[in-house]
Amino acid sequence: MSPSLLTCGGCQQNIGDRYFLKAIDQYWHEDCLSCDLCGCRLGEVGRRLYYKLGRKLCRRDYLRLFGQDGLCASCDKRIRAYEMTMRVKDKVYHLECFKCAACQKHFCVGDRYLLINSDIVCEQDLYEWTKINGMM
Structure with a gap:
């Protein structure tokens, strides 16, 4: 099929480019196929497109929304x-649950912590936490 006869599923313009993409039963300019949430390009080598509930998603946003049942590992909400x-x-956490x-x-950039099961423990409390929880 000649690219000039194709319409982009994103911008609705004719595709005149030599290279184009096909996804979700539509054709796309390379720059038009992007994640509906973060806007990252999905046509790049190594990128995966996830399509659910009418949304085009990158792997990160798909997992954030639908992976792990979309639940916070700390509060289960x-x-x-x-x-x-x-x-x-x-594991994925609400920002307010990441403590x-x-x-x-709450942790700041550069703070050191350890993940024990789904619990996050700061460096200062590590020894006491493992002792109390029978891990020593």
Whole structure:
């Protein structure tokens, strides 16, 4: 099929480019296929497109919304699309839930912590936390 006969699913303009993408039964300019939440380009090599509930999503936003049942690893409440989150390994936390399980101090950039199961423990409380919870 000639690219000039194709219409982009994003901008609705004709595709005259030599290279274009096909996703979700539509054709796209490389720059027009992007995540509906963060806007990152989904047509780049190594990127994956996730499509759910009518939204085109990158892997990070898909997992944030739908991965792990979309629940915070600390409070088990749903994480909404507009909420800021923190991620440690495969766990996702509301920003307000990302605090030391022992002293309840919220972490700042550069603070050191350890993930024990789903609990986040600051460096200062690590010894006491593991002793109290029978891990020593």
